[in-house]
Amino acid sequence: HDISGIELSALVPTGSHIIFTTAFPEYAIQGFEINAVDYLLKPVSFSRLLMAFHRLQSLIEATQPDQPILIKDGNDLIRLKTSEIQFAEASGNYVKVHTQKGIFLHRQPIKEFIDELPKKNFIRTHKSYVVNLEHVTRIETFQLSVNDLKVPLSPNYRDDAWIKLGITKKFR
Incomplete structure (x- = not known):
């Protein structure tokens, strides 16, 4: 049959x-x-x-669950959920990972670090910065606020960031 x-x-x-x-x-x-x-x-x-x-x-x-990532801070391995990451900034061959728990200095180029993050939640805002969309509290022409911290928004990344943030042309 x-x-x-x-x-x-x-x-x-x-x-x-x-x-x-x-x-x-x-x-x-x-x-x-x-x-x-x-x-x-x-x-x-x-x-x-x-x-x-x-x-x-x-x-x-x-529908993917919040995947944890491991970052090495000094001699310690820290297990972070990606949702805990507010933003990250390049510092030479290191990445400063900003969370509500504190800032962790992780030895890895920012490009490699970005590749480990879920694309749907994170946006590149500058050659040295990546931001978790869930933590953006204010959007300005040349910067984003992540809670009370300012993160640069460079012209090279602005259009993509605005699209991912859901900002239509009438608000730009």
Whole structure:
């Protein structure tokens, strides 16, 4: 007995992410009723497949738990949740990691440190700074406030930062 993709999806564990590919557009509504990530009609173009994968990646990133990272401060290893990081600033081959608990001096170039942070929560504001979006309290033309501390916002990173902060052109 043949089983349809819709029927098969009912057997998949809850929380799984499904992208349907089919030649039958009439089943698209059923696909979205079961919370499919996307519904692709054959023949599938590469750009359309890429769009579905980006949608899946965004969905996965949005549901990721707060991953801890290890930073070395002097001789100590500190385990921090990324949500605890307010911002980080480059200082030579070190990164000053600012948290509510204090400032930790971690030996690592800022570019490598940024690569370990979740992209959805952090924005580069300057060649020497990365900021946790959750801690931004004020936005100005050339700086952001992270609680009571000022972080520079350079013209090279401003547009990307404003987009990630959800600032539309009318507020710029």
